Amino acid sequence: MRYLNYINGQWKEPVSGDYKLNLSPHNQEVLGEFPSSSAEDVQEAAAAAKKAFSSWKKLSFQQRASYLIKAAAILNEKVEEVGRDLSLEEGKTLAEGIGETRRAISILEYYAAEARQPIGEVIPSVNAETFLYTTRVPVGPVGLITPWNFPIAIPMWKMAPALIYGNTVVIKPADITPKCVYHIISALDEAGLPAGVVNCVFGRGSVIGTALVENPHIKAISFTGSNQVGHQIQNQAVASGKKVQLEMGGKNPLVVLADADLEKAVDIAISGAFRSTGQKCTATSRVIVEEGIYEVFRDRLVERTKQLKVGNPLDADTFIGPAVSQSQLDGVLELIEAGKAEATLLCGGERPTDPSLANGFYVLPTVFENVSRDARIAREEIFGPVIALFKAKNYDEAIELANDTEFGLSAAICTNNLTLAERFVEDIEAGIVHVNSETAGAEPQVPFGGCKNSSTGSREQGKTAIEFYTQVKTVYKDRL
């Protein structure tokens, strides 16, 4: 089937007339074809978003929420179909695909409910005659650039707050996972969203990204993806006077102290590192274990890792599906090869030999030990199912190792020691901290984002999203 851009409330052919095949990472099956758009499509979408902005921002919050509520109900009706499409195009397991679709619905519902929340404060003025208060206004048409690894949740957690706070949207989804965003747009269309409020342009970021980031109608850019592209976008957006928000990489540590529940800690490591084939910015990448239990933890982790089923994401017993693309697989294999030269491989480290997986981008879950601090696998984001194991003498050495990274998105500790758990929350340089739970995961009602090189700009999700998608207006109202 051929899918189209969505501009000014219409499904539209790209100006170029060119399309690209959307392929399954499991077996290269063709799932559809999507526009290879050009800058002209972006200009048209941005102009439509600008035109729609003046009336959309004037609706009441409750009126805007009504479209979000309808779209959530529409998606809910086809949650299994959308979740399956997600697994087919991205490669995460069916349970994860459906789970992520449910998460997207819950994000819509959450932001619809924000329509009932206060958006300003009344502050006593020095002047007895002055009614002094703050309110918030939308920033304008916003540009959203989203990645392939959470192809429905991330677009939704940018789009839903943008819309509820009165902004209009141009979204450019990841080129290799377009269908999930097609499902969101089609639900909003079916919900009767006014023309131009949401516009979607499919195509390569390298071709149309700059046209979106530098478009004068677009007042803010929210991006999730690699550090390299993020920083390029930041420079372009700032140069063209826009607000910018970036969510980028992670090198997330899990610290396991000697008093931890061993089996639970192994579960937490496996789930955090290997679900979604490790393709999460919150994935556990470094596991730092206190020396008293290092050997027993390592042996159990390796034993359990070897039992994980790598396979077709649609099979019920699959734990690890394929990487999303050939280039993603190549990047992971390159880092694994680097790891073999600089550390000790304990398991995995290669592609599976099962012939039924030969056409997919599969790689076995991999564990390394004896990893030096400056090894590439200790420092670079791998975005694949790979754990680097470290031994620490005690809590102090563990925290020092955990913080020895340019990133600071998420971190976890397994311990029953309340004092050390509390110290960890204070000491760790990360935007998200887990105690006795995995580094990955994000609930819609709380802020999401990191420190150091992981994030720039205000946090996404939860109540904090209002910071990015609105500006504060301070009002001094005096009696005449």
Ligand SMILES: NC(=O)C1=CN([C@@H]2O[C@H](COP(=O)(O)OP(=O)(O)OC[C@H]3O[C@@H](n4cnc5c(N)ncnc54)[C@H](OP(=O)(O)O)[C@@H]3O)[C@@H](O)[C@H]2O)C=CC1
């Ligand atoms: N923080 C996170 O959640 C994510 C991190 N990553 C990291 O990035 C690595 C590479 O993944 P990749 O998909 O290439 O990430 P990118 O940063 O290239 O892609 C993210 C988004 O940016 C778009 N984009 C690419 N180039 C430009 C540009 N010049 N201007 C504007 N937008 C652009 C992409 O479009 P298109 O799809 O057309 O390239 C996509 O929509 C991964 O291995 C991982 O380490 C990746 C995804 C998510």
Ligand SMILES: O=C(O)CCC(=O)C(=O)O
């Ligand atoms: O951990 C999660 O569920 C969210 C992760 C995420 O946002 C990402 O990988 O980009």
